[in-house]
Amino acid sequence: MKQSYYKKLIQYTRRGTILALCSLSLAVQTNAQENKTLKANFGLIYPLSTNGTHAPLDTNDLSVHLLAGVSSVERGSAFAGLSNIVRNEAKGALFAGFSNHVGKEASGALFAGFLNTYRSAKGPQLAGFANLAQADVNGVQFAGFLNATGGNMNGVQFAGFANVTRSLNGSQFAGFANVANNTSASQFAGFINVAKDVNGSQFAGFINVAKKVKGVQVAGFINVAETSDSPIGIINIIKNGEKSIAATIDETQTSMLTFRSGGKNLYGIIGAGYNFKNEDEVYAFEVGLGAHFFQSRHFRLNMELTQSTLESFKEGEYFKSTLRLLPAVKVAPWIELFGGPSINFVSTNTAEGLALHPESDDLVIHTWKNRRSDFRQSLHIGYQAGLQFIF
Structure with a gap:
């Protein structure tokens, strides 16, 4: 009696599993036919992946590649041993042993052992060597060597060597140099800070250079500015001073x-x-x-x-x-x-x-x-x- 009961239970379980898999397969196929997207992409390196040669046109919720993956849009997380390449937007977190490359906006987080490149970003970007943005960045940048932003930086930049941006609404911390046209906070550099208008302060181990400074300039040796009422340095070349x-x-x-x-x-x-x-x-x-x-x-x-x-x-x-x-x-x-x-x-x-x-x-x-x-x-x-x- 008990054996018969267990046999029936096993049969029902098998039937339920088969039915669930068939339903999931039908849902994925229907979704693929209607939206022309795949939710997941697994592989070794493009085009050796589940999305094959169609991968550059696909939108994924999850991507996992042993070496490198390619996609159109990432809505979730992407993991790669070497590189993640996203032709358009990335709305989740990207993790790569070497580099992440996003053609448009990265609105999640980027983690790379060496390099992150993207057009714009909303969220933190961490790289062992450099973060390179073509346009605006809203978030935090951490790089072992260089952070460079072609647009406006709304956040904080931390770099082992240099931070470069057009306009900064935040602070810069660098082992050697910070460069910004306008900054609304402070710059901290081991050697040199360069800015146009500073609505904050500059702190450098050797030299600060600016046009107008509304805070203090603190340098180990020299400060240069058109207007700076409170420079702290051995030599201060202030045009209006x-x-x-x-x-x-x-x-x-x-x-x-x-x-x-x-x-x-x-x-x-x-x-x-x-x-x-x-x-x-x-x-x-x-x-x-x-x-x-x-x-x-x-x-x-x-x-x-x-x-x-x-x-x-x-x-x-x-x-x-x-x-x-x-x-x-x-x-x-x-x-x-x-x-x-x-x-x-x-x-x-x-x-x-x-x-x-x-x-x-x-x-x-x-x-x-x-x-x-x-x-x-x-x-x-x-x-x-x-x-x-x-x-």
Whole structure:
């Protein structure tokens, strides 16, 4: 009785399975006849796939190829060991060991071991080497080397080497360079940022270049712009800013010839000079940043933070960190006199440096001796006075 029951159950199951497969086959055939599309494509490489030579004309919901696949439109996901090639739109996620290529818009996500190319994109694009877009991109780009967009970029770009776009509504992060005509956020680069109008800020390890900057420019060495009120760099070439050559002297009889350059609020300092207090030849070098306060037609207060060194090109070191307040008076539109107090921290192990700040000096606030080396540190009060020619 039980055996008969199981036999009938097996027969019914077989019949049901056959009926379901026949129904699925009929549905696929009917759909293929009516819509001229296939929902799935499996294969090795074009044309060795289930869609055969018709694959470039087909729309798929799923594509899986051991090497490379070709299709007209991808509505779902596509996987390929090497490359996915979509002649028109891709509305899902594409995964490829080497590259993805989309002829029109990629509105899902692109993941490639080496390269993604497409006309436009909505969604993230990740590539081991480069993402290349002909038109607009709305999303995020991550590339080991380069992101390049021929249109507008609405999102964020991350590249190991460079990001390039026409207009940016977001931020750029690159190991070497960022390039954009207009940007509404910030650029961060290991070496250089280049932009036309920046409604944000620029941060670069070496140089920033822009036309109009509404935020700050921060560079390890140089900032260049037509308008930038708050550049932070050693040299700032601002067309609508201020540049000057100054001659100064401080409490140690160190005379400097310095170049000051910047915008309305901030400026950079670089200079070289000579110390006249030592009998030996001792040269001086200085870099720093400054800020303008309480500006009027004839008066302003400058605050400067500098790092200087004295060098006799013999053994030993001398470093001085200085914070100074310098009231300044313009005696003419192009001549300014300034002078004021400073507080200085000195670290030295040279005889010349120790002689400049003896412990008995009334200006010395405190001294420290390093037990592990022959360096001595001291904190002392000083001053600086000077004359600068503005141009």
